[in-house]
Amino acid sequence: MSAVRHNTRSPNKNTLLKVVILGDGGVGKSCLMNRFVSNQFDEHSFHTIGVEFLNKDVEIDSETYTLQIWDTAGQERFKTLRTPFYRGSDICMLTYAVDDKISFKNLQLWKNEFLYYADIKENAQFPFIVIGNKSDVTSEEREVTQLEMEMWCNENSITSCIETSAKNASNVHEAFKMAVQHWLRLENRADRNEPHIDDTVDLTKKSTANRTSCCIATGDE
Amino acid sequence: MIRPCVSECNLTNGHVTPIQAVLRRKKSLSKLNFRGIKKEELQRRTSMYLASMTIDELYCEILFEILHNVGCDISYEVGQTALFSYAQDAFKIPNDKHRYLLELAEKKEAPDRMINVEVIEAKDLRPKDSNGMSDPFVTLYLSSNMSHRYNTSVKTMTLNPVWEEHFALPITENTADENLCLEVWDFDPAESVKEKLGKIFDVKGVKGMRKLVKEIAVTATTGQHENELIGRAKIPLSTIPASGMTMWYSLDKKNKINRQGVLKVRVTFSSEKNNQVAEQEYRHLLRIVLLHELETSKVAANWWCGTFTPQGEQLLTQHIAQSGLTPAEVALCQYYVYSSIHQSHALNLTLFSNLLEKLVKPLQVGGVSDEDTKLFWDATKKLLPSCFSIIRKIRRKSVTEKAMVKQVVEVLKILNHIHSLEPPRSNIDLFPDTMYPWVTYQDDRTVPTVLNDAVAQGANDWLNHILENNNKPEESNVGKLQNMIQIIQLVRSDLQKAIEFYDKFFQEIVNFQFAKALYVFYQARICILCEPDVIEICKNLRSLQYSSYNDLTKQEGSPDPLAEGTSLFELYLALQRFATLGIGLCPADYDTFHIKNFHQWFHGGVAQWLDIAVYKALQRIEKAVELDQLVHVDSNVKYSSSAVDTLTIFYQVKVFWEQLNWPDVESCYTFIAKIIDDICRCCVFYADKMSARVEGMGDTQDDKKFEVTAEWCLAINNIDYVRETLEPFTRDLGMDGVIHKIGEMKSPVEAQRCQHTLDNVIANAIDTVRNKIIELLETVVNKMAPAMKRLLIEGAELGDQDSNSCDRLMMYVDNNLGTLHRELNEENFSRTLEVVWEMLNGTLGEIIQSNIEKRRPPAFFANLRKTLKLMTGSFKNPQNCDNDCDELRRTEQILRLNGLETAELIHEVHLELAKEFEKVKDSQLGEISIKTKFEENTLTIEVMNARNLLPMDSNGTCDAFVRIHLLPEAKFTNIEKPKTKTHNRTQFPLFDETFVLKLTPEQRELEDALILFSVKDKDLLGYNNQYIGEAYLPFKDIEDTSQSIGVMPQIHLQLARPTDKSMCLDSIKALEYRQGDKQAKEFLRKLKQRMGT
């Protein structure tokens, strides 16, 4: 959120980051979110209706970030339901399944849809992260190689990509952390570009990482 | 009016053959020669005559009728001369011709007119027979011709006979003194009627039967009997009106005063004219008269409804009377003539519906000749187009609604009558293409189908008309949308009118669902009109361009998408209202209508509307904050106008949501999530705007001090007030219902997940706003921080000295907190305190840190602490601060330690270590067992033994001894530190030594004095004793007793050493800061030794 960008939020409160997970239906978006937030995996999960929302704190460099994660439904008929949620996002996770070539091919569409509806200023750098889920599948089942993913990312100037498996919990936390770090990198760059005005006496040098009691109480991992 | 038509039509008697009916015209078709002429021949002659009839002939005939007017009602109203002149005008006959024709008429034989008498019944007749009954029959004759008598049949054994028999009596010219005489007789024949009736059984065939009845009648009239008169009635013909009459007459008898009974007869005039001829004459006459009257009176279209001038009326009545036309025949002629005139000059439709009412029955029972029936349908064919035209032009503006309703009702009555007659399909084409080019039904053209078509066509014409009128070559989508809205509104008001004015009549009269038919038509058209455009517009909607919710003023792009979205929503609402109307009108069929899915066209627009709703909300919030005077809304509340306004703005979002009334629950669920998220954004936006609004207030220029103002407090309260309503607001969006439906449609698990998401979104929203409040509180508190910091520092510097500056600062803090306490609500005030504690903690930490670095003396910190206490004491703290603020308590503890003199600080270390060592269990270092007691001021310590001592020597054993220290050291300088003997090469030394120490009362009373047992390993040379471990025993744990030390319980103390962790104790840290202090330095050095490193 822009309040964060202008650094007026004092550091003893968490930075809120809005994360949107996009990708074809069935690539495992909901599973990723559930694995990340509640460390659960349900083999027979339901199709997402419209959107789902969960909160989760992550700590990076002793800073806590609260991720507001919007999981979306990939089916075309839900398009008008999910796109309104793009506006104001801080991070976008473009997801495909490594055993589904089409879902990989569709990343381009997802990226375009996101840029169109998120109302992002043109030529602004946006923290996209590409996630190849279901990395647990056998090599026979695999249809997209890591190399292909990296090449696509290169072509699209996306610097963060990772293969994950919601099923066996590999790289899930890493993926989200990577996303936040990517966001931080872009954020710091932006900060350097526009000097921020601080109109209050800065008493915050001595940082206290704890949140005040009135903030959202969320147990860390 | 509706009476069985047989009795209406048959003027002579019950057995009139068609031939007789045709042959009534004496002049041209004498009744003398009717015998032997074939029916076809007669018909031919009639047709010839009818075809050759001229106006002059008719005129002459009319003049003739005027000359021979009948009925009691003539000439009362209109004189003969007036009639002549009227006729002449109507027929447009020049004077000389008139004179000539009048002469002709005068020369003509008097008309062969008849008086028709129906003897209907009698009542209450006087009994004449011994059995108390009579056998009555009626004899009737004209007084001028008494010999020509007519008799009814005899009704036996009754006093209330019913005859219903018809007679036609020819009348002579002079009717002025003529009387109709009616006599009721009791039949008493020589040969009794009974005997004669007995013959009935011998009679063969119908002819014979008739003969017999005649014989009986003759018997009754020829005097060969002893019949007895019951009574008689005399009716002067002059009392009978031209149109005839039906009356009860009382029966008199000479010399008898009593009434002899009553007799009911119907009397009408007629002539022996041929019916067809008479009808045709009548039709011509009617046409001439009506046209004449319409012309002379200039009556407006649709106005004339059957009333003639008296002259016209008399001409027509006389013709009817003198030609003997029946009411049905008259009605038929009128219907025919009016229908045809109606084509060029519209007459009032009531005329037709009334005529039809008279005609329906005769037509239905077949009492009308084929020729007349054909005429009827010809007329109907002429009449119907105008009827359907009215239905089609039901929306005509030139007629008032009331008049239109009247017309329509008449049309409907007409259509109903005609439909009830089941128009013949074979010989007449009632709805030819030429007259009904607009009819779509090709095969099945009946009144109902054509009516249906007329309704639809009318609607169609009208709709096309308004479409044309509204068809501005509009390029912009907004224009297109507004156009559609306007059309839907027009259509809706048309339907409304249909329901209000017409539907009832359509349903009642022709059982036709007018409004519904219209709706069916309109909905299809509206779908065609709107669907493609709406879908197209939705597809190409451009999202609103505003860079962030926090800065509306930076809004970019044209306002076009806003107007477009708004218009689109208006159209949605218009269609929604239209659809609702349909559900009401056609509950059974609505599901088959295309319009029922109108929502789907807009699917792509909903997100845009939500965006617009938020955008508008944000704009309004900005305005509300701008306009806020920052005063309490009223004295009971602690918020100002913009908070109330913001709630109203949220309420508008809710109203929008309710209006949207989106039917699909999956979408609803998602939209609700979006709305909640958006409202959260609005809250945050409001908070930002509110704090920006009060930013700068309370800043004083001169000494850079910030005063908390009521405005600041209002801003905070406002935000909190808005936050509080977040949850109830979101519940109000109807999410429970939506979740419930998802549960039904999908599964409970999925519903639960949706519920979970919504709950999360709400919780997230509430937290976010709460953070915002805290942010604002921090802003306020941080503004106060410099002053508070200065107060603390000055207090610390000056100590107990009086200071103006200090008092001023104290007052400042006091005032500001007073304001906060007064103006904030309770929750926000306690939040403020939390923030204050946090800030103070930070500030104190800094002061301590920097002053430690400056090597300030303990007195500085002691003073600082005193000032802090003073300051926090002035806070309007509702609860005990210690509960809330661990952080500050710790900082204050550090402050306390720093304020202590070094000796005290050292003891503090001991105390803390003692506390730490208490927790030690199963020490690796070993343990010692002791016994202690106080008796008065004497402390007795028995050091019994040590166990499991850590081996210090290379041989794996120890050479241990125990030294006893009393602490604080400074208080016990007079007492030498006792020491046990050294026990060599054992880990389990048995000391068993007792020390008795005499203390002063002051020493005995020391609150936190400690005994420290140091267990050491004796170095061979005695220079460098190694430290094994130590244990503390507080004085307060030692029993005061007179018992001998031997019976005291053993105390086992685990040995411990200070550790690296101990080095982090605040007290040790504080000691470490006192770098110039020898005592501190020395203590720390020793402490390091004790650590065993």
Ligand SMILES: Nc1nc2c(ncn2[C@@H]2O[C@H](COP(=O)(O)OP(=O)(O)O)[C@@H](O)[C@H]2O)c(=O)[nH]1
């Ligand atoms: N093998 C494998 N299957 C997965 C993984 N993640 C999800 N799935 C399966 O993929 C299917 C779709 O997952 P879901 O999270 O509903 O996909 P979404 O439509 O993108 O949200 C489910 O049957 C999951 O069990 C994964 O990491 N490995």
Ligand SMILES: [Mg+2]
């Ligand atoms: Mg999903």
